[in-house]
Amino acid sequence: MNRDMDRATPPIVYVIDDDHSVRAALDDLFASVGLQVRSFGSAREFLAHPPDDAPGCLVLDIRMPGQSGLDFHRQMGDLGIRLPTVFITGHGDIAMSVEAMKNGAIEFLTKPFRDQDLLDAIQHGIEKDRARRASEAVVSELQLRWASLSAGEQEVTRLVIQGLLNKQIAASLNLSEITVKVRRGQAMRKMQAASLIELVRLIEKAGV
């Protein structure tokens, strides 16, 4: 499991703001607390540089020429970008912030903001991204384990988790009871399940 490895992966903060002064200041603020930063002048520029495979958080300006931050945020899901997002805006109203939060933003800050508010929001975003990455890593690990099962083992396992007895499985698959037992044991070992209940849980989580 690479969950602990991910904890060591340095997080990256992405900034999209059309104003170069604001970008330079944010770059420096994040650098001063030891965070890695990548900043971009527009959503298009951001899309031209795919995010690294590391936990991250996006700081997104709302009011930008071309595509607004809110529009871009709505599109991110379709583009497969699941970075937690902190909105910053020069002239925010309540309706705007409600919409942003409804779309799953971490925080909505009005410029000029308190640096601690921004840093807290980003820390929260990074933790959230770590958790998402960890759970995705678990799922893909379980899927790998499932894929390592032979076709016969998978067949037996599917019936096992339905609650069928070895005898019933043997009858329905036209196998000997010994073969079912052997395949069942292999499946438990490969899935690293200590009990039948755990096996059921792991397979459910893998979503296979």
Place this chain on the structure above:
Amino acid sequence: MRMPLQYRRMLSLVGMVLVMAAIFVADTLTEYAVAVAVFYSVVILAAVSLLTVRAAIALACACIALTVVSFYLTPAGLYKVGLVNSGISIVAISITTWLTLKTEAAQAAAHDAQARLLRIARVTSLGGLTASIAHEVNQPLAAIVTSGNACQRWLAQDPPNMEKALQALDRILSDAHRASEIIDRVRSLTKGEKPRKSAFDLPQAVREIVDMSRGEIERHGIALETHIDDALPPVMADRVQIQQVIGNMLLNAIEAVASGPAHRKDIRISTSMPDGASVLFCIEDAGCGLSAEALDHLFDAFWTTKEGGIGLGLSISRTIVEANGGKIGAEPNASGGATFRFSVPLVKGKSA
């Protein structure tokens, strides 16, 4: 391939003269009973858009003269019929000229009015302008605050990172300069253009703005009372600029009334001539009124009581009124709202 405009114009004029000559010959050679001269009106219809008003009238006179000359030169036919037909032709030419000139004038006036409305719309939509100024100024301020925070953090490290702190300070200074440049730009904006003064009728100018704002007034359920004295002598000022001021004051009044008590949605507009030198425009609202502090700062740039406002409307208004030789003022009124007024000087020599 397109011919240059002056060639096309010249060609049309030559064509016109040829057609006129042809009509003249035909009119002279045919009998009295054939009223070929009526076709002169076609020439006028075609020519008016190419000519000035004076030239068009001259052309019409020439056509009438040609009709009269052909009448005398025509050798054959009943004299009486010829007289009636020539009369009809002359009337047709005159009426065509008059109607086409009137249509042209109406089109030109519509065009002017549209251009003027566009100019007014640009400045009366101060809302949009102010929002973008607010954004412009806020960006460097946000950058300054963030750089300040970063600077603090670099200095708080052990040992302090002087190099990074100094870089942050450099950014703060340049952003501060940028903010002040933006403010300078806005200030020059509020100084505005030099007034293009002309004599005009203030009551009429007021009516146009009131009509433009009708929709907004009705949307808020406001009762508008107007006491516009149409008999006032003309004033000398930049008509569009003065209309911008009126529009701004009217919008302010609408906003004040809309946010005030629901049972008193009144605005009262009046024009009058308190002395022999100027006309006074006055707008009273029953809105939220003016505090003592507001009265002191009302016309200051960047001073506002409106949420999301930036405090430029009245400041620009004052600049405009003063540049046009008038005075602007405000005071609380008996109904708890505010009264705004400004004066515009009369055309010299027209004072009563």
